Amino acid sequence: MILNVNDKWRVLLALLLFAVMLPSHASEWSGYSAVEYRYFQHQSLNSPAGQHDLSVVLAPEFYHQWHDGQQSLIIAPFLRVDSEDAERSHADLREARWLIAKDDWELQLGIAKVYWGVTESQHLVDVINQTDLIENTDTEDKLGQPMINLSVFQDWGTVELFVLPYFRERIFAGKEGRLRSQLVVDSDKAQYESAAKQHHLDVAVRWSHSIDDWDMALSHFYGTNREPLLQPNQSFTALIPYYEIINQTGFELQNTSDSWLWKLEVIRRETSSQTFTALTGGFEYTFYGVFASDLDVGLIGEYLFDDRNDELATPFEDDVMIGTRITWNDEQSSELLFGVIQDLDSSDAVWNIEASRRIGSRWKVSLEGRFFSVAETNSALYQIRDDDHIQLELARYF
Amino acid sequence: MRKWTVLFVLLLGILPSVQAETAQQKGLAIIIESDNRDKGWQDSSADMLMTLRNKKGRQSIRQIRVKNLEVEGDGDKGLTVFDQPRDVKGTAFLTYSHALVPDEQWIFLPALKRVKRISSSNKSGPFMGSEFAYEDISSFEVAKYSYLYLRDEILDGQDCFVLETRPLYKHSGYTKSTVWIDKDEYRIQKIDFYDRKDSLLKIQRFSDYQQYLGQYWRADTMTMENQQNGKSTTLKWSNYRFQTGLTAKDFEKNDLKRQR
Numbered sequence: 001m002i003l004n005v006n007d008k009w010r011v012l013l014a015l016l017l018f019a020v021m022l023p024s025h026a027s028e029w030s031g032y033s034a035v036e037y038r039y040f041q042h043q044s045l046n047s048p049a050g051q052h053d054l055s056v057v058l059a060p061e062f063y064h065q066w067h068d069g070q071q072s073l074i075i076a077p078f079l080r081v082d083s084e085d086a087e088r089s090h091a092d093l094r095e096a097r098w099l100i101a102k103d104d105w106e107l108q109l110g111i112a113k114v115y116w117g118v119t120e121s122q123h124l125v126d127v128i129n130q131t132d133l134i135e136n137t138d139t140e141d142k143l144g145q146p147m148i149n150l151s152v153f154q155d156w157g158t159v160e161l162f163v164l165p166y167f168r169e170r171i172f173a174g175k176e177g178r179l180r181s182q183l184v185v186d187s188d189k190a191q192y193e194s195a196a197k198q199h200h201l202d203v204a205v206r207w208s209h210s211i212d213d214w215d216m217a218l219s220h221f222y223g224t225n226r227e228p229l230l231q232p233n234q235s236f237t238a239l240i241p242y243y244e245i246i247n248q249t250g251f252e253l254q255n256t257s258d259s260w261l262w263k264l265e266v267i268r269r270e271t272s273s274q275t276f277t278a279l280t281g282g283f284e285y286t287f288y289g290v291f292a293s294d295l296d297v298g299l300i301g302e303y304l305f306d307d308r309n310d311e312l313a314t315p316f317e318d319d320v321m322i323g324t325r326i327t328w329n330d331e332q333s334s335e336l337l338f339g340v341i342q343d344l345d346s347s348d349a350v351w352n353i354e355a356s357r358r359i360g361s362r363w364k365v366s367l368e369g370r371f372f373s374v375a376e377t378n379s380a381l382y383q384i385r386d387d388d389h390i391q392l393e394l395a396r397y398f
Numbered sequence: 399m400r401k402w403t404v405l406f407v408l409l410l411g412i413l414p415s416v417q418a419e420t421a422q423q424k425g426l427a428i429i430i431e432s433d434n435r436d437k438g439w440q441d442s443s444a445d446m447l448m449t450l451r452n453k454k455g456r457q458s459i460r461q462i463r464v465k466n467l468e469v470e471g472d473g474d475k476g477l478t479v480f481d482q483p484r485d486v487k488g489t490a491f492l493t494y495s496h497a498l499v500p501d502e503q504w505i506f507l508p509a510l511k512r513v514k515r516i517s518s519s520n521k522s523g524p525f526m527g528s529e530f531a532y533e534d535i536s537s538f539e540v541a542k543y544s545y546l547y548l549r550d551e552i553l554d555g556q557d558c559f560v561l562e563t564r565p566l567y568k569h570s571g572y573t574k575s576t577v578w579i580d581k582d583e584y585r586i587q588k589i590d591f592y593d594r595k596d597s598l599l600k601i602q603r604f605s606d607y608q609q610y611l612g613q614y615w616r617a618d619t620m621t622m623e624n625q626q627n628g629k630s631t632t633l634k635w636s637n638y639r640f641q642t643g644l645t646a647k648d649f650e651k652n653d654l655k656r657q658r
Contacts, residue, residue, distance in 0.1 A: 362483070
């Protein structure tokens with residue numbers, strides 16, 4: 001199951017060939033390719049990388065369905081080639097899964113992506129897929145996760161069972177990359193609490209339900225922590241990831257009434273060294289059609305809490321996020337998301353901006369910016385305090 | 399003598415109701431007749447091609463697939479999936495519509511694989527940048543409006559009832575609408591929408607009506623012309639299918655992720 005880069009490409013090629021050979025009437029290709037440019041405002045504190053970074057992305061997706069849509073196959077490889085960081089040049093199989101869906105149940109086999117959660121500022125409950133941190137620090141890009149996933153639909157809710165036979169390690173920026181700590185993470189030396197290492201059989205179960213204005217979910221995960229502890233090696237020349245076995249219970253709740261969304265995510269995580277609780281809770285309120293225009297303006301407020309109270313474990317241990325989401329409702333689907341996460345115990349803050357607009361029918365331009373205002377030396381963000389950057393992406397969808 | 403008394407009492411009982419059929423009652427009766435003629439279709443699916451035109455005549459298109467489930471005594475359920483533009487391909491909406499309480503609505507974002515419950519208060523906003531507002535394409539329920547019969551009128555050679563409707567639900571972008579309904583089949587032929595300042599905002603025309611299962615009429619073409627900004631949007635419907643065996647099970651949150 002451990003594939004080296006060559007094997008990965010061979011598997012990918014085989015899957016693509018297989019996809020091309022399938023009868024085409026119920027099959028389709030879609031996806032996008034993109035050029036991304038990143039500009040860093042300052043010279044790096046830790047890395048020889050300059051202030052400019054150019055990269056290209058190819059993300060095709062093959063879809064085939066049969067049996068009147070009751071069975072389907074998705075194959076979605078992903079490739080980024082980066083001009084600066086060899087680690088950021090990476091390929092992944094985001095999805096390669098077969099699905100069979102019946103009235104009362106659904107079975108998903110293969111490499112897939114699953115999203116859990118309701119809040120905007122961080123995603124505590126979302127634990128199935130490993131985060132592709134090198135794609136984007138917003139933790140919303142995920143690596144494909146091998147799984148057997150059975151969902152059962154009942155009047156009293158949906159129950160999903162997951163068996164996760166193989167663990168994906170987190171990818172970190174390399175020596176030539178930015179947005180990294182002073183010491184580079186040496187993923188090849190990763191250590192595990194379980195003797196089975198990446199082959200530990202992780203399992204998860206989730207119940208979710210909607211009643212009137214309420215959407216809720218309760219989940220439990222037992223297995224390899226997606227977030228490694230990073231410990232310096234003996235010569236203090238690199239950081240070694242250590243993956244613990246955890247038990248994590250998650251709860252999600254959303255109330256939707258009129259223009260208000262009220263959201264809550266809570267987790268309780270038990271590792272062999274500690275047990276802690278973390279939560280994100282808040283609201284999103286939208287003014288529709290402001291000033292007699294088509295513009296929607298949403299206000300977002302969330303509180304982020306972690307009872308470890310350890311800025312190194314998470315910088316969001318007692319923070320508030322305030323943001324706005326502006327939707328133009330125009331032909332180009334223009335939108336803007338702007339927010340700041342402010343630490344309540346210091347002056348540290350992280351600013352975030354995301355904007356996008358379609359050009360014609362197949363192109364889309366996106367702008368993202370992250371700005372760090374961090375003075376606390378014991379914060380996990382201190383190492384990337386000079387990595388303020390904006391990135392511009394031009395994508396073509398096919 | 400007794401017979402006369404009975405007749406007199408009957409007349410007393412009937413006459414006031416005949417005389418007092420007010421414009422409101424007549425308007426409501428027409429709408430109820432129109433609504434009754436469209437009952438029993440159970441479920442439907444169709445493809446929609448939406449063409450947006452700006453003042454200069456520049457066009458852009460959206461391709462959408464729609465499934466609907468008729469719900470007795472409540473609003474219909476609907477599932478909408480986007481094929482075009484390509485950047486929103488696979489994005490899907492699930493709506494449980496209701497007459498006066500807010501609709502329940504979820505969106506599926508394929509890039510994140512995220513199902514998100516969203517507010518349904520956005521009635522008056524444009525649907526995908528078009529001249530159709532969300533309230534223009536949502537399921538029709540008699541209880542959503544008050545009705546007033548205005549007059550009879552010939553529209554494009556068809557004898558029509560002309561009604562005024564006023565929305566009773568919250569967040570509408572309209573004060574009122576004028577609706578033309580043909581007397582032959584009780585189909586909506588035209589709607590004039592008046593904005594919150596009570597001036598004419600948009601005109602919607604329905605054409606190329608086709609009859610399905612020998613009963614249900616659907617307009618293959620709908621055109622919405624904005625009278626204030628010069629933009630227009632045309633909807634072309636195709637591949638209408640009825641009673642395909644869809645059930646409530648096909649309109650649940652879990653189904654959003656599987657739509658393609």
